Amino acid sequence: MSPSIESYHRQADIGWCPGCGNFGILDALKKALVDVGLEPHQVMILSGIGQGPKLPHYLNCNALEGLHGREVAMVEAAKIAADDLVVIVHAGDGGAYGEGGNHLLHAIRRDVDLTLVVHDNKTYGLTKGQASPTTDYGLHTALQPRGLYARPLNPLSLAVSQGCTFVAQGLSARQEHLAGLIAAGIKHPGLALINALQPCVTWDKVHTYQFYEQHCYELDDAYDPEDQMAALELTMTTGDRIPLGVIHRAPGRPYDQAVLEGVDRPLRDRGVDPRAAIRLQDRFK
Numbered sequence: 001m002s003p004s005i006e007s008y009h010r011q012a013d014i015g016w017c018p019g020c021g022n023f024g025i026l027d028a029l030k031k032a033l034v035d036v037g038l039e040p041h042q043v044m045i046l047s048g049i050g051q052g053p054k055l056p057h058y059l060n061c062n063a064l065e066g067l068h069g070r071e072v073a074m075v076e077a078a079k080i081a082a083d084d085l086v087v088i089v090h091a092g093d094g095g096a097y098g099e100g101g102n103h104l105l106h107a108i109r110r111d112v113d114l115t116l117v118v119h120d121n122k123t124y125g126l127t128k129g130q131a132s133p134t135t136d137y138g139l140h141t142a143l144q145p146r147g148l149y150a151r152p153l154n155p156l157s158l159a160v161s162q163g164c165t166f167v168a169q170g171l172s173a174r175q176e177h178l179a180g181l182i183a184a185g186i187k188h189p190g191l192a193l194i195n196a197l198q199p200c201v202t203w204d205k206v207h208t209y210q211f212y213e214q215h216c217y218e219l220d221d222a223y224d225p226e227d228q229m230a231a232l233e234l235t236m237t238t239g240d241r242i243p244l245g246v247i248h249r250a251p252g253r254p255y256d257q258a259v260l261e262g263v264d265r266p267l268r269d270r271g272v273d274p275r276a277a278i279r280l281q282d283r284f285k
């Protein structure tokens with residue numbers, strides 16, 4: 001039997017504001033999972049703390065929630081314990097690029113086989129709209145009433161320059177397009193970073209649905225995502241046009257597959273002998 005959107009449905013009280021971009025990302029994810037042919041038991045969502053990271057509460061599949069910003073770090077363990085699971089991380093721009101920025105750098109180096117969907121609403125949504133790493137310079141927030149005195153991080157050029165093997169950008173309001181990017185990320189062997197732009201209807205009155213509709217454009221076939229320098233130039237070009245699509249793609253070399261090479265079974269399928277741990281402990285007495 002092929003999977004259905006309904007099989008991912010989970011009855012729950014939704015904590016997101018009406019009109020939140022997270023709804024579009026949730027719908028796009030469900031569509032991507034079905035399009036790739038995955039059943040809920042084959043999928044694990046990892047998330048941390050935040051509005052975006054509440055997503056697994058509203059989805060029927062395996063889920064693991066950890067600390068804010070530690071989502072990506074948990075994946076290495078999950079993939080080595082159960083390498084047959086498709087692992088998808090949902091993090092906010094705060095969690096992924098702020099608290100978790102260091103973990104992201106090293107996950108890019110290792111090219112761990114995961115799909116990282118960043119709910120980029122350019123704000124710390126859950127904690128009431130403080131500036132996040134992707135907030136624009138000068139933007140006024142509750143905590144920065146005179147405007148923010150720091151430039152925004154550019155996650156796309158960071159990822160491209162560090163050789164991330166799959167870098168894409170989507171928009172929560174273009175669900176079909178975003179679903180295609182998530183599906184491509186799931187199929188990619190290695191780290192797939194998908195920056196999902198989303199309006200925050202409560203805290204950000206600048207980056208509205210209308211703003212994104214006016215400024216976003218979809219990359220066409222004339223663009224070659226395999227050309228890393230072209231991707232870098234695209235992501236470094238400032239201006240009011242925002243590209244959507246696969247920005248960069250290169251062959252993946254996943255760390256978890258290399259670690260498990262020659263190992264007959266992943267950790268999950270090996271017997272657990274608590275006495276072995278005690279014997280090991282005793283050797284150091």
Ligand SMILES: Cc1ncc(C[n+]2csc(CCOP(=O)(O)OP(=O)(O)O)c2C)c(N)n1
Nearest residue numbers: 050051052068092093094095123124125126
């Ligand atoms: C290490 C750590 N730092 C800060 C916090 C407090 N905190 C929890 S959620 C959050 C903001 C979340 O923002 P983001 O990750 O962008 O997700 P959003 O709510 O916008 O979806 C903060 C600052 C925390 N729980 N742990």
